[in-house]
Amino acid sequence: MGKGKGNKAGKGGDNVPNKAVHSRINYLQQAAVLLASTSTTPTQQAGKHQQPSSESNDEPSTSTNPLHSMSRHLVKDLRSIARKKRIRLSPDVKRTLCKYCDSVLIDGKTCESTVENKSREGRKPWADVLVRKCLTCGKEKRDPINTKRPSRKTRRSASETKADEPQDAKMKEPEG
Numbered sequence: 001m002g003k004g005k006g007n008k009a010g011k012g013g014d015n016v017p018n019k020a021v022h023s024r025i026n027y028l029q030q031a032a033v034l035l036a037s038t039s040t041t042p043t044q045q046a047g048k049h050q051q052p053s054s055e056s057n058d059e060p061s062t063s064t065n066p067l068h069s070m071s072r073h074l075v076k077d078l079r080s081i082a083r084k085k086r087i088r089l090s091p092d093v094k095r096t097l098c099k100y101c102d103s104v105l106i107d108g109k110t111c112e113s114t115v116e117n118k119s120r121e122g123r124k125p126w127a128d129v130l131v132r133k134c135l136t137c138g139k140e141k142r143d144p145i146n147t148k149r150p151s152r153k154t155r156r157s158a159s160e161t162k163a164d165e166p167q168d169a170k171m172k173e174p175e176g
Contacts, residue, residue: 021085028078029093035071036104068103068110068136075102101137110135115145 016022075097082089096105105111111132119127128145 018085018087021081021087025078025082025087025089028074028081029096032071032074032078032104033096033106035067035074036110037106038067071104072102072136075104095141095143098134098137098139098141100139101134103134103136105132105134105141107132116142 079089079097079102081087097103098105098111103110107113111134114131114133116129116131117124117127118129126148130143130145132141132143133139134141
């Protein structure tokens with residue numbers, strides 16, 4: 001028996017290099033998101049049966065949450081594995097991570113999101129930028145919002161002249 005022929009693209013062949021590393025990175029990202037998104041911790045559950053402390057904790061602090069710190073540790077591991085194996089993280093994954101403090105950015109829980117448009121009076125809809133402010137470190141991350149830009153002025157004028165030529169040609173035919 002000889003060596004079998006290579007898998008064809010249509011036969012469901014998974015010829016992804018470093019497949020185990022990609023799956024590990026995916027697992028670490030999912031675990032970090034899960035830990036960052038959970039709001040109850042064992043200390044909060046145990047605190048329900050105890051007397052309330054003299055300090056008022058109106059706002060939950062993400063830095064004292066043990067699950068949040070574990071989530072940050074998983075993101076740190078995720079980035080170190082990607083660096084060691086020279087794997088680029090997809091932009092979708094990068095947008096969900098704070099590159100300063102390694103927290104997972106979840107709207108309303110670990111970050112605040114706003115849409116900003118610094119064009120004159122917001123006239124250019126393609127200039128919208130999503131600004132996410134990390135609640136752990138206070139840094140801002142800016143990502144463009146994908147909106148279709150209109151064609152450039154030079155391209156518009158060239159397409160308008162091409163559209164005008166056939167009409168002129170049709171008008172000249174009946175005269176001649």
